[in-house]
Amino acid sequence: MAFEGKYLFSASMDVSGDKLDLFHEVYDKEHVPLLSKVPGVVSIARLKKQELVLAIGGKLETIEIENEPTFTALYELESPDVIRSDAWMEASEQGRWPGQVRPFTFNRRHTLKRIM
Numbered sequence: 001m002a003f004e005g006k007y008l009f010s011a012s013m014d015v016s017g018d019k020l021d022l023f024h025e026v027y028d029k030e031h032v033p034l035l036s037k038v039p040g041v042v043s044i045a046r047l048k049k050q051e052l053v054l055a056i057g058g059k060l061e062t063i064e065i066e067n068e069p070t071f072t073a074l075y076e077l078e079s080p081d082v083i084r085s086d087a088w089m090e091a092s093e094q095g096r097w098p099g100q101v102r103p104f105t106f107n108r109r110h111t112l113k114r115i116m
Contacts (some may be wrong), residue, residue: 003074003115005042009083012109015079019104023097030095035075040082040092047072060087070105080112 015023034046048072052063075083082088092098 001043003076005078006115007077007080007082008113008115009075009080010072010109010111010113010115011075012072012107012111014070014107015101016106018102019101022106023071023088023101025108026061026096026101027115031092031101032073034091035088038082038085038087040078040085042076042078044076047074057074069109083112 004059014091027046032046036044048052049072050069054061
């Protein structure tokens with residue numbers, strides 16, 4: 001897979017079970033479309049953690065990362081400045097995300113990686 005951007009920003013988290021449907025609805029229908037319009041955002045993909053069984057060292061190994069969040073969004077970016085911009089700040093605070101969803105997320109992790 002070839003990337004157009006030069007950076008990957010990840011936002012990973014868990015969500016309270018009773019807010020799961022709202023979480024997915026708002027993420028897909030509001031949050032991703034709003035952040036997609038921010039200049040410098042190339043693409044966005046949402047991911048869900050799956051069991052990992054890997055053939056390594058001549059045997060199958062189950063790989064588990066303790067307390068790994070269930071959901072991740074990957075943002076392909078042109079620059080790290082994108083996630084510090086006024087446009088990002090404004091987009092991330094619109095819709096139902098800040099008031100109705102974000103308070104029910106936990107175990108949050110954010111990373112920024114440069115594509116080599």
